[in-house]
Amino acid sequence: MMKNTRQERQADTRKAILQTALELIAEKGLDKLSLREIARRVGYSPAGLYEYFDSKEDILWTLALEGNDRLRAAAIGISSDLPIKERLTLACLAYVDFAVQNPEHFIIMNSLTTRRASLDEPVSSESSYSVFLKIIEVAIAEGELLVQENFGAEEITYGFWSLIHGMGILRLTQLRSFEADFEKMNRKAIETFITGLQ
Amino acid sequence: MMKNTRQERQADTRKAILQTALELIAEKGLDKLSLREIARRVGYSPAGLYEYFDSKEDILWTLALEGNDRLRAAAIGISSDLPIKERLTLACLAYVDFAVQNPEHFIIMNSLTTRRASLDEPVSSESSYSVFLKIIEVAIAEGELLVQENFGAEEITYGFWSLIHGMGILRLTQLRSFEADFEKMNRKAIETFITGLQ
DNA sequence: TGTACATCAGTGAACGCGCGTTCACTGATGTAC
DNA sequence: TGTACATCAGTGAACGCGCGTTCACTGATGTAC
Numbered sequence: 001m002m003k004n005t006r007q008e009r010q011a012d013t014r015k016a017i018l019q020t021a022l023e024l025i026a027e028k029g030l031d032k033l034s035l036r037e038i039a040r041r042v043g044y045s046p047a048g049l050y051e052y053f054d055s056k057e058d059i060l061w062t063l064a065l066e067g068n069d070r071l072r073a074a075a076i077g078i079s080s081d082l083p084i085k086e087r088l089t090l091a092c093l094a095y096v097d098f099a100v101q102n103p104e105h106f107i108i109m110n111s112l113t114t115r116r117a118s119l120d121e122p123v124s125s126e127s128s129y130s131v132f133l134k135i136i137e138v139a140i141a142e143g144e145l146l147v148q149e150n151f152g153a154e155e156i157t158y159g160f161w162s163l164i165h166g167m168g169i170l171r172l173t174q175l176r177s178f179e180a181d182f183e184k185m186n187r188k189a190i191e192t193f194i195t196g197l198q
Numbered sequence: 199m200m201k202n203t204r205q206e207r208q209a210d211t212r213k214a215i216l217q218t219a220l221e222l223i224a225e226k227g228l229d230k231l232s233l234r235e236i237a238r239r240v241g242y243s244p245a246g247l248y249e250y251f252d253s254k255e256d257i258l259w260t261l262a263l264e265g266n267d268r269l270r271a272a273a274i275g276i277s278s279d280l281p282i283k284e285r286l287t288l289a290c291l292a293y294v295d296f297a298v299q300n301p302e303h304f305i306i307m308n309s310l311t312t313r314r315a316s317l318d319e320p321v322s323s324e325s326s327y328s329v330f331l332k333i334i335e336v337a338i339a340e341g342e343l344l345v346q347e348n349f350g351a352e353e354i355t356y357g358f359w360s361l362i363h364g365m366g367i368l369r370l371t372q373l374r375s376f377e378a379d380f381e382k383m384n385r386k387a388i389e390t391f392i393t394g395l396q
Numbered sequence: 397t398g399t400a401c402a403t404c405a406g407t408g409a410a411c412g413c414g415c416g417t418t419c420a421c422t423g424a425t426g427t428a429c
Numbered sequence: 430t431g432t433a434c435a436t437c438a439g440t441g442a443a444c445g446c447g448c449g450t451t452c453a454c455t456g457a458t459g460t461a462c
Contacts, residue, residue: 166364
């Protein structure tokens with residue numbers, strides 16, 4: 001059996017640290033997360049982590065980027081063969097689902113700020129926002145969504161984003177223990193918004 | 199000139215402590231809020247605060263309840279003479295405005311969980327949710343909003359709530375430094391949702 | 397109005413805690429010849 | 430294959446910090462007679 005190389009072992013340890021951080025956030029919340037506890041659980045001394053990450057912040061940034069990639073992938077992954085409105089609906093549902101399935105990532109991501117300062121600046125293509133924007137631009141081009149004055153593609157995207165972001169956040173905070181068929185309600189609400197744009 | 203009574207002085211001090219807590223949250227965030235810093239700024243020793251509040255948690259709970267009252271008042275305050283759809287729109291905008299004007303209250307409130315566990319349980323009449331629910335019930339009764347299967351008054355209210363909650367949260371987090379005419383965009387998005395329900 | 401006393405508002409010091417980070421170090425692993 | 434050396438992965442102790450809360454206390458304020 002091949003021995004792991006140094007690089008592979010390094011990468012494994014990094015993953016273990018990140019995974020442990022996520023677990024601790026899930027258990028005690030982002031604000032209670034501590035390096036020392038990650039180290040304890042991963043079986044290292046606190047100082048040991050500095051071999052793998054520069055600081056606690058570094059760990060959180062890494063997780064935020066990871067979360068962003070996954071969210072983007074989930075939204076991109078919706079089949080482009082579907083009718084554009086259904087594609088948009090499923091992308092929206094995927095956003096909420098991401099929040100529910102990856103609450104820790106979602107919370108970390110939510111604690112960061114966009115670099116974009118206004119509508120005049122370009123959209124970062126790595127953002128998940130850009131994925132939604134593109135879908136909506138297609139829907140507009142196909143005549144399935146109606147543009148109004150002062151309410152173009154970006155504003156419409158902002159509307160959807162608010163809606164699904166609210167759904168995600170409410171699920172993780174105020175409605176944490178609330179039982180309901182969210183999947184069905186969310187779909188209906190998203191469809192309602194789409195209907196309002198026709 | 200009348201001297202203040204003990205009670206009045208007590209009440210003033212309580213207010214000063216709460217006010218200072220809000221300022222500190224605004225400056226450094228909820229997670230960095232400390233009793234000792236409140237005391238420092240208010241000119242007391244840390245122990246002195248225990249004359250007025252039982253614990254740090256007690257302070258936060260007090261602020262959360264205060265925030266809830268204000269938010270409710272803002273939503274209730276919308277004139278009931280207006281056409282019901284405009285009333286709903288303004289109530290929604292008031293919700294977002296509350297978040298922007300009282301970010302600290304909003305953040306504290308957001309860190310709590312509803313006591314209601316499912317749609318089967320009664321709605322607390324002190325919640326701001328109940329205000330929206332009532333407006334929407336009126337709109338439905340007047341035939342201005344259409345109920346669908348599996349998408350009745352509560353589900354519709356949940357839809358609006360998600361939308362405006364998302365708007366509020368995004369403003370306070372990811373779009374903190376983003377410049378745009380949010381007022382106009384928000385109104386349009388809310389109207390879009392209403393349109394989708396007709 | 398004066399006096400004795402009770403209550404009040406607030407202090408200062410200490411408790412025990414956990415935190416992120418640094419630094420000199422060491423034994424294990426890998427490399428070059 | 431053996432040996433000398435360099436690098437690596439990780440440790441243990443300490444740094445200085447700020448935290449929430451408790452407790453015995455004290456001077457100021459208010460009250461009763």
